[in-house]
Amino acid sequence: MLAIKIWNYLKGYVIIRIKGLSLERLLNLCLVNDIYLWNVDRINNVEIEASISILGYNDLEELVNKVGCRVEIKERVGFPFFLDRFKKRKSLGIGAIIFFVLFGVLSSIIWKIDIIGLQQIPHEEIIKELNRDGIKIGNFKKNIDEDSVQKKILEEFKYISYIQVKKKGVKLIIEIKEEDMPMEDNYNQYPSNIVAKRKGVIFKVIAKKGKAIAQKGQIVKENDLLISGTVDSEITEETGLVSAKGEVLAYTTYSDTVESPIIIKEKRETGNKFTQRGIKLKKKRVKFFSSDIPYKDYIQEIEEKSILGLNNIDIPVKWVEYIYKEVEVEEVKRDVDALKKSSQIKAIENINKELAKKSEIISKNAVFTIKDNILTTKVIIETIEDIGKVKIIKK
Amino acid sequence: MKKNIDKVKKGITDALELPLDIALDLPKITMVGNLKVDITNHKGIIEYKKEIIRINTNIGIVKITGDSLEIKNILIEEINIDGNIENIEIMS
Known part of the structure; x- marks a missing residue:
């Protein structure tokens, strides 16, 4: 029945009131002439209310004259009448069309470019590079090819290890992971701080440019500020921004554990x-x-x-x-001493992969524990290394 | 004479287990509780008021009484009536 209701709604129908004395005769004539009536309701002795399709209504008018009744339309229901309303209110219809067109157009344009994960390369450089490729706010989404954008940025900038460009709604999201950049690189003309690459205990701070914040003996965590690029000028008493340069030597520890079964x-x-x-x-x-x-x-x-x-x-x-x-x-059962040696070598090899090139090893320490048939070897290496890392100051 | 033909027809349909309403051109009256009556194979409406509906069929006039009766659908073959039905009478 629902299907019929939906069909009726789409085709449109009218609710009519028929006034007259021989209403039953009219109903029977409708039957014979194949006019479909539904929701027939008796209002009073001389009046009934019924629903009828638009086509049926045209046929009914002829019959009504024959029987001698009067028909009036009480309500028009359905999609065709809904459309009819727009004929009278043209500007509303045009407005609706303009709305949908604008909606479609505007939502297929890039309205924002988000760059996530930048630490050393300034935002402006990436935006400039994108603009050079013709990618800017206001471009159509379908004209931007993620893969080629990725390739171009990777080619242009040396110290990017990972990049992902994706379109999400009206945003272009660029996610970047950087490698550590040497201090001498040209992007360093931008104001920047030097922060800690990893945790350690400060041994010596040599600030070539900028203000040394970290002091000897201080314990620093990753991303702690070491040399600040914000400097107070002695003459003018204003704060200015420079790109901090310098070396921060610190004690750092590396450890690795190797487990090997004895039996x-x-x-x-x-x-x-x-x-x-x-x-x-x-x-x-x-x-x-x-x-x-x-x-x-x-x-x-x-x-x-x-x-x-x-x-x-x-x-x-x-x-x-x-x-x-x-x-x-x-x-x-394996020889425990030989096993200790071999697992110690393995652990040191693992640590060597992580060690920075210029670091200086101060001490090496190995701890062995045996539990449940498993020999655990923990090797701790203490080094002195430069833990400074460039980080752009965001404006 | 007509009665005899009807008798023969009924005998045949009984023997062949055919549906009676189709073979003998009889109306089929279905009720759902006291809320709904469907009559297929009718011959037209005689009277329609809120309290009483009379429908012509092959077996005579079917008189439905109750209150707030309403014809939901009316087709050449079928009539669906909704309302609070109190009484159905066949007057042949």
Whole structure:
């Protein structure tokens, strides 16, 4: 019934009032002439109310004259009448159309460019580079190709390790991760601070430009301010911004832990074999008979064979052989001293990957603990290194 | 004579288990509680008031009494009546 209601609404119908004495006769005539009436309601002795389709109403008018009743329209319902209203109020209709067009156009334009994660490269440089490629606020979204923008920015700027450009709504979001930039680089003409790359204890601060904030013996965390680019001028008593330069040497520690089991299980094949066959369809393997494997410990090997013996044609159906080889498990205890040495070397190797090139190693310390058959080796290396990192001052 | 033909017809439909309303051209009256009456295969409306509706059928006049009766749909084959139905009478 809902479908009929929706259909009626779309086609449009009218609610009419019929006045007269022989109303039943009119209803019967409607039946015969195939005029569909619904929601027929008796108002009083001489009046009924009913719903009728627009086409039906035209037919009804002829019948009404024959019977001698009077019809008046009480209400017009449906989509066609809704549209009719717009005929009288043209400006409203035009306004609605303009609204939808503007909505579509405006929402397909980039209205904001967000750059996230910049620390060393100034915002303006990236915006300038984007403008040079013709990407600015007010461009159509479909004219911007994320991949080519990424490529261009990566080519232009040396110290970017990761970049992602994406369009989100009316925003263009550029996410950037930077590598550490050498102090001499030309972007450093922009006002900048020097902050800590990692945590450590300050050993010496040499400020070539800017004001040293960190003091000897101070413990600093990552991103703590070390040399400030905000300087008070002695002559004019105004604060000015410079790009801070200098070296900040600090004690830093690196550590790495390696865990290795003392007792290991070694597997040795006994030579006994147990084979099952199956078939492979595309990527799915099916075993013909999946009986229990008669060994306690075993290694499973799967061999695939072409079904017709044609190796150079790739048929998606293949024979599969499951081979189970029995093994003996033997527990072997390793020499603890040798293990300590080897795991210490491994830990130092891991640390070396992280160490900065210019750092100077002061001390090396290894701690061994044995718990539940596992030897834990912790190596701690203390170094002196430059922990300064450039960070642009945001205006 | 007509009665005899009807009898034969009924015998045949009974034997073949055909639906009676179709084979014998009879009206089918369906009620849902006392709220709704559907009559298919009717022959027109005789009287329509809020308290009483009379509908012509092959078996005579079906008289429905109640209050606030309303014809929901009216088609050549079918009439759906809503309202508070108190009484249905077949006057043949």
